Amino acid sequence: MSQIRFALLTSLALITIAAVAQEDRILVTQTLVHADSKADLLPDASAVKLEVNSKVTPLVSLTPLKPGGVQIAILIDDGLSRSSGVQLNDIKSFIMSLPPQTEVMVGYMAEGSVRAATPFTTEHAAAAATLRLPMGMGGISASPYFCLSDFVKKWPEAQGEPAKARFVMMLTNGVDPYNGSTRLSNEDSPYVAAAVSDAQRAGVAVYSIYYRDAGIRGGSASLSGQSYLAQVAEGTGADSYFEGTGNPVSLAPFLTQFIHAISETYVATFKADPTAGGREHLLRLKVSTSTPKLKLRAPNEVRPGNTEAIAVAGQP
Numbered sequence: 001m002s003q004i005r006f007a008l009l010t011s012l013a014l015i016t017i018a019a020v021a022q023e024d025r026i027l028v029t030q031t032l033v034h035a036d037s038k039a040d041l042l043p044d045a046s047a048v049k050l051e052v053n054s055k056v057t058p059l060v061s062l063t064p065l066k067p068g069g070v071q072i073a074i075l076i077d078d079g080l081s082r083s084s085g086v087q088l089n090d091i092k093s094f095i096m097s098l099p100p101q102t103e104v105m106v107g108y109m110a111e112g113s114v115r116a117a118t119p120f121t122t123e124h125a126a127a128a129a130t131l132r133l134p135m136g137m138g139g140i141s142a143s144p145y146f147c148l149s150d151f152v153k154k155w156p157e158a159q160g161e162p163a164k165a166r167f168v169m170m171l172t173n174g175v176d177p178y179n180g181s182t183r184l185s186n187e188d189s190p191y192v193a194a195a196v197s198d199a200q201r202a203g204v205a206v207y208s209i210y211y212r213d214a215g216i217r218g219g220s221a222s223l224s225g226q227s228y229l230a231q232v233a234e235g236t237g238a239d240s241y242f243e244g245t246g247n248p249v250s251l252a253p254f255l256t257q258f259i260h261a262i263s264e265t266y267v268a269t270f271k272a273d274p275t276a277g278g279r280e281h282l283l284r285l286k287v288s289t290s291t292p293k294l295k296l297r298a299p300n301e302v303r304p305g306n307t308e309a310i311a312v313a314g315q316p
Contacts, residue, residue, distance in 0.1 A: 027305040029272040032165055032205050032237055033062070033287055034265050034297040041294045043266060048296065050270055051286040060269040067099030070262060071120050071164045075151065077144055077172035078110040079213035082136035084171075087211075090251040091171075094259070095128040103164065106130050109147035109172065110140050120156065138213050144172040145195035145228070152195075152202040163307040165267065167238075168199075169258055170208040171251075174225030192228045196235035200282055200299050203306040206232050207261070209254050210242035237299040267308045274304035 035043045045062040074091065095104055104127050107114040117130035141147055148170065155166060179189035199206050208229040212222065222245035233240040239261060241254040248254065274281055282301040289296050 025275055026271045026273055028060070028269065029302060029304050029306055030267050030269050030308040031203065031285065031298055031302045031306065032065075032265050032308055033268045034205075034237060034261055036261075036264065036295045036297065038293045041291060043289060043294060043296065044291060047290045048268075049288045049290070050268065051284075052270070052272060053284050054286075057270050057272075060271065061267075063267045063269070065165055065262065065265050065267060066101075068101035069162070069164050070099075070101075071103045071166050072098070072105075072262075073120075073151070073155075073166075073168045074104065074106050075114055075144075075147065075168060075170045075172075076106070076108050076134060077141050077170070077211070077213055078108045078115075078135045079138050079140040079173075080134040080136065080171065080211055081213060082133050084211060084247070085133045087171075087251045088131050088133075090255060091131055092128040093252070094255040095124050098124055098259070100124075107151070108134070109144055109170075110135070110142075112142040112146035112150060114147050114151040141172070141213075143176050143178050143191055144170060144174060145176055145189070145191045145232075146178075148195045148206065148232070149191075149198040152199050152204050155202055155204065165265065165308045166202065166204040167262060168204055168206045169255075170206065170229070171211050172208065172225075172229070173213045173222070174208065174210060174227075174229035175213075175221050176224075176228055187224065187227050187231075189228065192231055196232055197282065197301075199232070199236045200301045201303045201306075203303070203308055204236060205238040205265075205299070206236045207238045207258050208233060208240045209248070209251060210240065211247050235300050237297050239297075268298070272302075272304035 043062060045059050048059055048062060050057050050059055098104055103120040103122055104124060105120045106117040106127055118127045121127055176189045176191055178191055210226050210229060226242050229240040272283055282303055285298055285300060285302045287296045287298040
């Protein structure tokens, strides 16, 4: 064998090995995408542009969620004023209105964690029955962002069952007491940023309704809390709801918007290369569409290898 031929075969072998190694690195990754249409338009995958780390990346599929592929965690700040009890019926009605196959749980945020009143269940009446008055001690959550981080890291996974799309609805004032001043000029909280990052790693869309707790009387604290909740929502591809700096008369309109948003959510599947930092590295994500009157919302970052309701098409 000539030296030239040997060199060519060696180069070809190295290229093949490199290609196989690169393919082994690639991880099928999924993320939730909310399609907000003003004209009842459905997103067309061919009109969707996905950028991962500023690089256009092909979509493998864009699939609508099914009720059986959804989990909803309702997290209530235990520091809310006990007068918030007037809203319990709205939350109960919301739980009872969920599609039968959708799993729901109720938890209370206190002392930096979530105390689950019920596990995820399709027994909606049982979940609704666990609702109670908040303890009404201002600041008892320590920080709602401590609670959120702890919860999404420990999100229970059903062994042997397909992955499900994960949604959180937080009812809280959103104030981070550990970040010092509540002035809007002091809005770079490391604890809020950590909660966003943890939710992105877990593939959780975090919605919220602003509601003052027993220790908050409005003013800059209210604006600070709303700003933080908006940051979490934007970072996870979700939305935050509030009615000025006061408490909403009813939660029903916001909960209706929330369930409508879930019904307009899709699972985007693509292939990601996690070489920069391994599986725990977060990749920057941007999703857009050329379809008029259609706006897409997705998390700012995603962990390569995340799955969201992998058996969506076959769910009931």
